[in-house]
Structure formats: structure tokens, C-alpha cells
Amino acid sequence: MTPKCVHAIRRALWLGVALISFGHLPTAVMARPQGEQVAKTEYLVTHDPVGKRGGRLVLSLRAEPKTLNPLIASDAPSREVIGVMQADLVHINRASQLTEPSLAKSCKVSKDGLEYAIELRRGLQFSDGQPLDADDVLFTFRVYLDETIHAPQRDLLIVGGKPIEVRKVDAWHLVFRLVKPYGAGDRLFDGLAILPRHLLEKPYAEGKLAQLWSLNVAASDFAGMGPYRLKEYVAGQRIVLERNPFYWKTDAKGTRLPYLDEIVFLFVPSADAQVLRFQSGETDIITRLGAENFSVLSRQARGYAMTDAGPGLEYNFLFFNLNPAGAKTSAETARRLAWFRDVKFRQAISAAVDRQAIVRLVYQGRGAALWGPATPGNKRWLNTEIKHAARSLDRSRELLRQAGFSWNAEQVLVDQNGGAVEFSILTSSSNADRTKMATLLADDLKQLGIKAQVVPMEFRSLLDRVTQSKEYDACLLGLASFDADPNSDINVWLSSGGTHLWNPSQTHPATAWEAEIDGLMEQQLVAKSFSERKKSYDRVQQILDENQPFIFLATPDILVGAKDAIGNFRPAVLEPYALWNVETLFLRSSSEGVGK
Amino acid sequence: MKILRRKRGMLLIGLILLHGIVVFAGFFAPYDPAQQDRERPYAPPARVHFVDAEGKFHVRPFAYAQRLKEGAFDQYEEDRAARIELKFFVSGTPYRLLGIIPGRLHLFAANNGTVNLLGTDGYGRDLLSRILYGGQISLLAGLLAAAISLLIGAVVGGFSGYFGGWTDSLAMRFAELCMALPWLYLLFGVRAFLPLLVSPLKAFLIVVITIGALGWARPARLVRGVALSAKERDFVRAAKGFGASHFYVLRRHILPQTKSVILTQAAILIPQYILAEVTLSFLGLGIPEPAPSWGNLLSSLQQYSVLASYWWMYLPALAMVPFFFGYLALSSALQEERRAAKITL
Numbered sequence: 001m002t003p004k005c006v007h008a009i010r011r012a013l014w015l016g017v018a019l020i021s022f023g024h025l026p027t028a029v030m031a032r033p034q035g036e037q038v039a040k041t042e043y044l045v046t047h048d049p050v051g052k053r054g055g056r057l058v059l060s061l062r063a064e065p066k067t068l069n070p071l072i073a074s075d076a077p078s079r080e081v082i083g084v085m086q087a088d089l090v091h092i093n094r095a096s097q098l099t100e101p102s103l104a105k106s107c108k109v110s111k112d113g114l115e116y117a118i119e120l121r122r123g124l125q126f127s128d129g130q131p132l133d134a135d136d137v138l139f140t141f142r143v144y145l146d147e148t149i150h151a152p153q154r155d156l157l158i159v160g161g162k163p164i165e166v167r168k169v170d171a172w173h174l175v176f177r178l179v180k181p182y183g184a185g186d187r188l189f190d191g192l193a194i195l196p197r198h199l200l201e202k203p204y205a206e207g208k209l210a211q212l213w214s215l216n217v218a219a220s221d222f223a224g225m226g227p228y229r230l231k232e233y234v235a236g237q238r239i240v241l242e243r244n245p246f247y248w249k250t251d252a253k254g255t256r257l258p259y260l261d262e263i264v265f266l267f268v269p270s271a272d273a274q275v276l277r278f279q280s281g282e283t284d285i286i287t288r289l290g291a292e293n294f295s296v297l298s299r300q301a302r303g304y305a306m307t308d309a310g311p312g313l314e315y316n317f318l319f320f321n322l323n324p325a326g327a328k329t330s331a332e333t334a335r336r337l338a339w340f341r342d343v344k345f346r347q348a349i350s351a352a353v354d355r356q357a358i359v360r361l362v363y364q365g366r367g368a369a370l371w372g373p374a375t376p377g378n379k380r381w382l383n384t385e386i387k388h389a390a391r392s393l394d395r396s397r398e399l400l401r402q403a404g405f406s407w408n409a410e411q412v413l414v415d416q417n418g419g420a421v422e423f424s425i426l427t428s429s430s431n432a433d434r435t436k437m438a439t440l441l442a443d444d445l446k447q448l449g450i451k452a453q454v455v456p457m458e459f460r461s462l463l464d465r466v467t468q469s470k471e472y473d474a475c476l477l478g479l480a481s482f483d484a485d486p487n488s489d490i491n492v493w494l495s496s497g498g499t500h501l502w503n504p505s506q507t508h509p510a511t512a513w514e515a516e517i518d519g520l521m522e523q524q525l526v527a528k529s530f531s532e533r534k535k536s537y538d539r540v541q542q543i544l545d546e547n548q549p550f551i552f553l554a555t556p557d558i559l560v561g562a563k564d565a566i567g568n569f570r571p572a573v574l575e576p577y578a579l580w581n582v583e584t585l586f587l588r589s590s591s592e593g594v595g596k
Numbered sequence: 597m598k599i600l601r602r603k604r605g606m607l608l609i610g611l612i613l614l615h616g617i618v619v620f621a622g623f624f625a626p627y628d629p630a631q632q633d634r635e636r637p638y639a640p641p642a643r644v645h646f647v648d649a650e651g652k653f654h655v656r657p658f659a660y661a662q663r664l665k666e667g668a669f670d671q672y673e674e675d676r677a678a679r680i681e682l683k684f685f686v687s688g689t690p691y692r693l694l695g696i697i698p699g700r701l702h703l704f705a706a707n708n709g710t711v712n713l714l715g716t717d718g719y720g721r722d723l724l725s726r727i728l729y730g731g732q733i734s735l736l737a738g739l740l741a742a743a744i745s746l747l748i749g750a751v752v753g754g755f756s757g758y759f760g761g762w763t764d765s766l767a768m769r770f771a772e773l774c775m776a777l778p779w780l781y782l783l784f785g786v787r788a789f790l791p792l793l794v795s796p797l798k799a800f801l802i803v804v805i806t807i808g809a810l811g812w813a814r815p816a817r818l819v820r821g822v823a824l825s826a827k828e829r830d831f832v833r834a835a836k837g838f839g840a841s842h843f844y845v846l847r848r849h850i851l852p853q854t855k856s857v858i859l860t861q862a863a864i865l866i867p868q869y870i871l872a873e874v875t876l877s878f879l880g881l882g883i884p885e886p887a888p889s890w891g892n893l894l895s896s897l898q899q900y901s902v903l904a905s906y907w908w909m910y911l912p913a914l915a916m917v918p919f920f921f922g923y924l925a926l927s928s929a930l931q932e933e934r935r936a937a938k939i940t941l
Contacts, residue, residue, distance in 0.1 A: 028819070029742070156702055271900075272898075272899060272900030272901075272903075275900055275901075276900065290901070291669075292899060292901030292902070292905075293900060293901050295670075295901070295905075296900065296904050296905060357634045360637075360639050360669070361634060361718060361720075363720065364669035364670070365667075365669055379609045429880060432694065432899060436718065436719075439719065439885050439886060440632070440634075440719070442886070443630075443632050443719075443886070453795070453884065454884065455884070456880055
């Protein structure tokens with residue numbers, strides 16, 4: 001029996017159950033909301049150009065997803081796959097960067113900014129045909145907030161130190177209550193997949209939830225509200241998704257979305273192999289491209305189009321180890337830590353960096369030089385008031401002189417005690433771009449008489465050194481926010497945050513400026529208007545610019561490619577760059593553009 | 597016999613010349629290998645002309661200046677108006693021969709512009725200079741590691757062959773263990789134990805010592821075989837009969853017998869270890885940037901975009917070919933000679 005038949009039968013069964021229960025079996029009705037008619041499905045109607053049904057899309061993932069469980073997924077491949085199988089209450093439109101209702105029909109904020117009243121769309125079903133109601137939402141938030149689950153989203157649901165309170169009003173209405181107003185508002189709900197209570201409640205009670213929904217899960221044990229559902233997983237090769245026949249969006253003509261029958265994610269371990277697969281036509285869309293591969297593909301484009309969507313949200317930066325010297329720190333390291341703590345030293349390094357060269361040589365001009373955490377792609381939040389001086393080795397030398405450094409006869413920079421200034425720069429060995437950046441940086445610093453040694457290292461051990469053992473000098477890393485809102489990076493800027501990389505998880509802010517940033521970030525978190533929030537965040541950007549805990553370098557453009565046959569393809573600078581509107585993607589002619 | 601010797605001599609002279617070019621890289625290379633020119637990433641090899649665009653012949657070879665095409669990242673065009681003459685035996689970028697003797701004299705240089713005969717890499721560094729300097733590291737690594745291996749091999753092999761018994765069993769079981777070790781993974785391990793800030797020199801020594809110390813097993817087994825048969829020879833028995841000490845016998849009678857085996861092994865091991873260094877640096881475990889070695893010059897080829905777009909990035913691989921050819925030809929010549937010597941004996 002083909003899967004399609006199974007769905008048809010399941011659907012018929014469910015309809016049958018619903019009808020019978022209404023007419024004759026009041027006990028069965030008990031399971032349904034009291035006094036509620038079997039609701040007419042309240043579809044969400046999209047306004048994208050109308051496409052046509054059928055076909056399949058093949059993409060490649062750099063690694064196998066670790067899990068299909070949205071509660072524990074933190075790696076990019078898992079998020080990418082889960083993203084097309086799950087849905088949230090309120091969603092950020094990746095093109096406009098504004099929120100729009102999703103599973104919720106409406107989301108109303110009370111005047112004091114503390115209550116969000118959510119009304120669900122009626123008549124929606126999970127991908128296994130079971131109905132969605134307020135109990136599922138209630139269950140979902142209970143699980144996300146459960147400390148024992150360790151969901152990465154939990155932090156976002158704790159506003160003002162208290163978890164969000166969720167109250168069910170009736171089967172379609174819920175109220176979310178916060179103790180403090182939340183600046184980013186309903187962006188909070190984006191990415192929080194609503195989970196099927198009927199499948200997960202029992203494992204949750206047994207404490208097995210975190211182990212659930214691994215890649216080997218049977219398709220029948222898996223359900224979501226997204227446009228696709230699990231069909232097949234072949235270890236080491238691919239994961240195949242099929243269209244969710246119960247999906248709740250339609251196009252302007254009333255055709256139920258999504259258009260495509262299947263989505264196939266192939267596991268292709270390297271970026272270069274991904275390029276080859278795309279070039280040979282085996283995959284239909286390629287994202288997360290490097291500039292070099294982008295230009296290779298652009299040069300030989302046949303049957304596909306390459307798009308430069310402009311600077312994304314990723315920011316790459318160098319930072320120095322600003323942790324206090326501990327008891328175990330050697331004298332040699334302590335000597336280095338003293339240089340790094342001097343703000344003039346950091347400013348001098350920043351002034352010596354040739355950011356334009358990084359953009360040109362690393363990103364082949366497909367990127368932008370950066371002086372702060374908000375990239376040019378983040379237009380709403382970028383503080384345009386901060387002025388940036390051009391690269392100047394003279395200013396850099398002047399700053400170093402002021403900080404007490406000098407040059408010896410061989411033009412080597414030495415500190416007050418006559419010790420040569422030498423340090424290592426860690427980079428992730430799997431990221432060629434950042435290693436290249438570090439090599440350019442080392443050459444910039446050579447002109448100041450500083451010997452910087454680039455040390456490429458496996459990413460896990462690098463993170464361990466930076467956040468755990470804290471044995472390093474400097475490190476070159478990149479962060480990519482999933483949202484343009486500054487709250488998505490709050491853990492980077494708060495001195496208590498785990499990703500406050502230069503000196504993580506402090507109990508008390510180590511410096512006055514870190515304390516000020518803490519205050520400003522808290523302020524913008526509770527401010528009610530955008531302009532107030534912007535004012536606070538502008539000041540944060542200014543403090544960062546003055547103190548240079550991060551020496552910001554550059555941001556790459558979001559580069560994607562897609563076959564010409566794919567309709568409605570509109571890449572965005574927010575993740576997921578290409579698949580954010582997967583439900584409206586379609587194939588113009590089903591004979592071409594279909595992967596093997 | 598004479599023909600064989602002459603063949604060996606010619607090969608040796610050829611190899612010495614090749615090494616000479618690399619040893620005197622400072623003189624032969626026109627630029628500093630680490631100097632970046634950020635305006636010229638991936639510039640293709642310059643074409644050397646004698647006849648200019650108007651058909652006029654020039655005695656001095658020259659190249660046209662390369663200019664980035666408007667808005668392009670790696671597309672260059674020749675500027676026919678700007679002729680850059682190559683001058684020979686001129687002074688240029690300062691360097692140190694063998695790391696000691698300072699010099700400024702270069703075989704050739706372009707005084708009014710930059711000419712990259714073999715093109716540039718992604719940082720605009722001159723590839724010819726990098727190949728020449730890179731050879732210093734790769735060849736030295738091969739020679740040093742081979743010396744270490746042969747030294748350990750000769751000593752262990754000589755002792756175990758000569759003394760036999762449990763010394764022999766112990767040494768040979770240990771040699772087998774060493775041969776079974778996956779050296780690549782061992783190096784991964786060694787690298788992980790090291791502190792972060794490793795100077796290129798230290799990293800170089802670590803690589804050399806590790807690959808050298810791991811490769812002693814094969815020469816040791818060969819030397820042992822020779823020593824085993826040599827100790828049964830009449831003159832060895834005679835020497836012993838006259839009361840010669842073990843050390844004397846080993847030094848005077850056994851080890852000289854192993855000379856041809858050791859030489860042949862050297863000619864096989866050196867290219868093998870050069871290749872080992874190249875492999876390690878290719879994987880990013882060897883000599884770190886910005887110091888060049890043949891391995892890390894090739895490592896940019898791991899990126900498909902480089903592989904597909906810039907053919908001159910393969911040239912470091914081509915530079916190895918004459919060296920490998922020379923060493924392998926030498927080893928077969930030595931082997932032939934050994935066989936011939938056995939026949940005439």
C-alpha cells in the first residue's frame with residue numbers, strides 16, 4: 001500500500017470518527033472541546049504567486065542532523081530539517097523581518113505589555129491527522145519550560161527572571177503572562193514548535209522525552225504542524241520528507257499547500273562536495289555558500305541562478321582573553337593577560353586591521369567590513385551614528401605608545417618590561433574563511449612588530465579552551481544570530497551570559513562598562529517602544545566600539561543558488577535562508593529541476 | 597661497473613644541483629615568501645616576452661603589468677602600455693642564506709613593478725618564491741627524518757643482528773610494533789598534547805622527529821639481516837679469535853658491511869619522508885602558515901574553488917617531481933651496483 005493510500009484512509013477514518021461521535025456517541029465527544037462544533041478549518045491564505053502541485057526538491061546538508069526533536073536540537077542541520085516539519089504560534093517573516101500570525105489567528109498584547117492573548121486557528125490537524133487545540137500549546141510550553149529537558153529555547157521564555165505563565169482560557173484561547181514587559185514582544189514565539197500532546201505526553205510523564213524523536217523514529221510516531229512530515233531516513237545518506245496532507249495554509253486560489261510532494265535532504269559532508277552535487281544537477285538549492293564557490297558556480301551557471309542576498313547577520317570578530325588571571329595561570333600567560341586588559345592595546349589592534357582587505361580577499365568583495373555587532377543587513381538596529389576611522393597604523397602605534405609599549409632595535413614591539421609582544425590566535429580548523437582572516441590579521445600585526453601565530457584547532461576543543469579552561473590568548477570566531485533583534489544575542493552581551501566570550505559567566509560584572517551594558521540590555525528588554533529599545537541598544541553598540549572587547553572584522557553576504565525551475569524562490573538574510581517559504585516553493589515544469 | 601658508477605655520479609650531481617637551488621632560495625627567489633600583496637590575489641603566471649605588442653624585439657626579457665579587471669576579484673588583464681623589464685643579478689629584498697649569511701643579490705628582479713613568474717596565491721604572495729623556500733623546509737624534513745631513522749635503524753639492527761638471542765627478539769618484536777602503528781593518528785595525538793603557541797621551528801622539529809623516530813623499523817630489520825650473515829664470516833670469526841671486543845667488531849667489520857643497504861635505504865626513505873611532511877602539512881598538521889612548505893602550499897587545493905579556477909596552484913606538486921625522480925633513480929642505481937658487486941665478488 002502506498003503511503004498516499006494510508007493517509008487517505010487515515011483521514012477518512014478520522015472524519016468518520018468525528019461524524020459518528022457527533023451523532024451518536026456522546027462519550028466520544030468528551031474528548032473534543034465542550035459545546036464546540038467540528039470547526040471549519042481556518043486556513044491561512046498566502047499571497048505568494050500561485051504555483052502548481054507536484055515534484056520534489058533535493059537539498060544537501062553539511063552534516064547529518066543529530067535529532068528531529070525540537071526540544072534538544074541545537075545544530076544547524078537539525079534545525080533546518082525540523083524547521084520544515086514544525087510550526088510556531090507567531091512567525092517572523094524572513095523577508096520583512098516582522099512578525100505575522102501563524103498557528104495563532106491573532107496575538108493581542110495588553111496595554112501594560114504583560115499579557116499576550118492568543119487565539120488559535122480552528123480545525124487544524126497535526127501531520128498525523130490528530131487535532132490541535134489549546135491543550136497541545138499548554139503542553140508544549142510546559143515541556144519547553146521544564147528544567148530537566150534542557151531545551152535551548154528555555155532561556156528565551158524566561159523574562160525578568162521568571163518563566164512565562166501560560167493559561168488556557170478555552171479550547172482556542174490562551175493567555176501568556178510575563179512579570180515584566182518584553183521588548184521584542186511576540187517575536188518570542190518564533191521558532192517554538194508546537195508539539196503533539198497525544199504522542200508526547202506519555203513519554204514525558206515517563207521522563208523519556210529528551211531521548212525521543214531521534215532520526216530512527218518511525219514515521220507514524222512523529223507529527224508536527226509544519227508543511228512536511230517524515231517519510232524515510234537512511235543513515236549516512238538522506239532523509240526524505242513528504243507533504244503534510246493536513247497542512248493549514250492555502251494559496252490565493254484555495255489550493256492546499258505545500259506544492260512540492262517531497263523534500264530530500266542528502267548528507268554531503270563537505271562544502272565542496274555540496275557544490276559539485278549542485279553543479280551536476282543532483283541538488284536543486286544550495287545555501288551557506290562561500291564566496292569562492294559562489295563565483296565558481298556563477299561563472300558556469302547553466303540552468304540555475306545564483307543570488308547574492310546581501311550581508312547577513314553573521315559577525316566575525318577577534319577577541320582577547322579578558323578573564324582574570326587565576327591561581328593556575330603561569331607568569332607568562334599573566335604577562336599577556338595584562339596587555340589584553342589594556343583598552344588602548346585593543347583599540348590599537350582594531351586600528352591596525354585592514355577590514356577592506358578581509359572583505360576583498362576572504363569574501364571576494366561579497367561581504368561588508370564591520371565595526372559593531374549589527375551588520376548592514378540589520379538595518380533596523382544598526383547604530384549609524386558611530387564613526388569609524390579608516391585603517392591607520394600610525395594611530396595604532398600612537399595608542400600602543402600611550403599604553404607603554406615601545407619598539408626595540410629590530411622593530412619588535414615590547415612591553416614595559418622589555419618582553420616581546422607575541423600571542424596566538426585560535427581559529428576553527430574547519431572554517432577556511434576564518435583561518436584566512438586570521439592569516440591576514442597576523443600579517444597586519446606584523447607591521448606593528450607584533451608576532452601573532454595562527455593556530456587552527458578543531459572547533460570543540462577551541463570552544464572548550466575559550467569557555468572552560470580559558471587557556472588561550474586570542475580567538476577569531478563568528479556568531480550568527482537567528483533573528484535581527486538584539487535579544488537573540490543577549491547572552492553574548494550580558495556579563496553573566498555563557499557566550500560572553502571574552503570573560504564568560506561572571507557573577508559580578510568585571511568592569512564598569514560591562515555593568516553598563518548589562519543595565520542597557522535589561523532596559524531594552526523591558527522597554528515598550530521600539531525607539532526606546534533602539535536608544536539603549538545604540539548605546540550598547542557605542543560602548544562596544546569604545547572598549548573593543550570584540551574587534552569586529554567582517555560579515556559575509558548570504559549567497560545561495562537555485563535551479564531556474566523553482567518558483568517563488570526568495571532567499572532571505574535570516575535563517576533558514578532558502579527554505580523559509582518552503583510551502584510555496586514549486587517547480588515550474590515537473591520534468592526539469594527534479595533531482596534523481 | 598664503471599658505467600654504473602658514472603650513472604650514479606651523474607644522478608648525484610643532478611640531485612646536488614637541485615638541492616642547491618633550494619638551499620640558495622634567497623638568491624633564486626625574487627621576493628620574500630611571506631610578503632602579501634593584497635591587490636593581487638590569485639594573479640596568473642606572468643608571460644615573459646621578448647617581442648612587444650608592436651613587434652619590436654627587446655634584448656631584455658619583459659612582462660606586461662597585470663591589472664585587476666574592474667570590479668573583479670581574480671580576473672586580470674595585461675596592461676600593454678606598462679612594460680616591466682626583468683633585470684639579472686640585481687639587488688632586491690634582503691634575505692639570509694641558510695638563515696645566517698645576509699644577502700640582497702637576486703638572480704632576477706623587476707625594478708619597476710611586480711612580476712610573478714608562477715603567479716600568486718590567495719594572499720598575493722609570489723608562488724615561485726614560496727615554492728623555492730617551501731622546498732627548504734620539505735627537503736630538510738626529508739633529510740633529517742631519514743637521518744634519524746637510519747641512525748636508530750643501524751644501531752638497533754646492528755646490535756640485534758650481532759648479538760642475537762633475546763636482544764634480537766625484543767628489538768625485532770618492538771620494530772614490528774612500530775611498523776604496525778598508524779603514524780598519522782599518532783601524529784594527531786602528539787599535536788594535541790602540545791601547547792598552543794608553537795613556533796614554526798618547533799613544529800617543524802616535532803614533525804621531523806616523530807616521522808623519523810617512527811620509521812626506524814624497516815632499516816633496522818634490513819641491517820639486522822646483513823649483520824646476521826656478516827657475523828658468520830671468516831674474518832669476523834678470526835677477529836673474535838684474536839680477542840677483538842664486540843664494539844670493535846661491530847664498528848670495524850659489521851657496520852661497514854651494511855653501508856650499501858643503508859645508502860639504498862636513504863635514497864628510498866628521503867623522498868618517502870618528504871612526502872610524509874607534504875601529507876602532514878597538507879592536512880594542516882605540519883608547518884603552520886605563513887612559513888611555506890610544499891605541503892601547505894598544496895593545502896589550498898583542498899578547496900574546490902581553487903582546484904577549479906587557478907591551475908598554477910598545482911605547481912608546487914610539479915616541483916617535487918624532479919627530486920623524487922632523482923632519489924628513486926639513485927636508489928635503483930645503488931641497488932644495481934650492489935647486485936653487480938655481489939657478482940664480481
